Amino acid sequence: MTKRYGGFTAVDGIDVTIGAGECFGFLGPNGAGKTTTMRMLSCLAPRDAGRLEVLGRDPDVDPRELKRSLGVVAQETTLDLELTVRENLLVYARYFDIPRAEAARRADELLGLMALADRAGDAVDRLSGGMRRRLQIARALINRPRVVLLDEPTTGLDPQARHAVWERLRLLRAGGATLVLTTHYMDEAAQLCDRLVIMDAGRIVRTGTPAELVAREAGREVLELRVAEADLPALLAVADGHTRGHEVDGALVLLFTDDAEALHGRIRAAGVPAALQAARPGGLEDVFLRLTGRRLRD
Known part of the structure; x- marks a missing residue:
């Protein structure tokens, strides 16, 4: 799989297979191609060469249907600050044509999972960084995705908030979801990932389990x-x-x-x-x- 921006090759012919129910990590320094890879997986950037299949579908050919089965947590916070915590989930559910009663039930379930039930009526701008990150993950799960893509899910969080996010991701993994994440935290990769690749300059330099690589x-x-x-x-x-x-x-x-x-x-x-x-x-x-x-x- 290859992606170019003008004369710059951001992803240079990588080859990856991710198994169902796996937590798979992309590690690499800035500019390694991790985020570009995630954008191609999440239907946000078309590839320039190679073959890509996510849940049996080509993101470049059938993005609308594929997005119904994906949950995407971007690096930057994309929450609606004008809405309450619970409203963020309910409004997002409308994009997936989830009936109102079902959306309300799922929202309450996810707020409980992410330990945010007591903040459901609060404005988003009153939340801490860790709470906002947990809310963003909850919002990405409202459509019950089979694959969750997380681009640096705990960047900028304090240790307590990071561990809280890790615990919620472990619960998702135990429930059968496939997790794909990028991270700069080596302990995060070691704690969460079943397998990972290390990228540099758009290429994969090593693949394996954390223990195998060490x-x-x-x-x-x-x-x-x-x-x-x-x-x-x-x-x-x-x-x-x-x-x-x-x-x-x-x-x-x-x-x-x-x-x-x-x-x-x-x-x-x-x-x-x-x-x-x-x-x-x-x-x-x-x-x-x-x-x-x-x-x-x-």
Whole structure:
């Protein structure tokens, strides 16, 4: 699947299969092509090449019918500020020709699911950021979608609000919904995603479960050392054969290994001057930075 904007290729021939009932994640730095991919999946941007099928339908050919089975949560807040919390759900239900009585029943059910029942009559501008995000997810579910597309669902939320959203997404997943999300939070991806892809410059660079990617790319542990430039070759010579690779970030050296304590012992025994910064478990963030680099993106 490919998408271009003029001479710029935003999505460069990616190939993905997402299973029914799965929580699937797209990770990548800014400009990787995640949001463009979500726009193609949600019938908002036509592709320029390749084949795309969502629930057996081509979004470019049959978008109206497909949208009936999709729930879309965009990055930006798109709630109607002039309406109350409950009215936001009722008005949105009209787009799907849901009868008024059924829409009211679904709205109350969703407000309960999202822990917003006690705020049903409040104006949206009185809600916190976390409450607005939960309301936006509730609104996307009013048509009982088979697939829910969430573009950075917890960006800007505090830890309590993020965990509240996670819990509601787990309930949706347990109920059989297919979730597709983008995120910059590695812990969010590790907590929620059954499988994920890491994208960079419009291409997929790795695919797997969070645990598979950590085991394959980073190992169980990371040894962080501060080393003078002159001592770096000696350090890497001692570590050779006992790591899954390394990174150098100024004076900081990260060694990816399955036994940080044993590796640190070898380095000390070899007499290489190196100050211990940390010995910690490997994680998805290590995988992400190894594959996409540490350079800041706009």
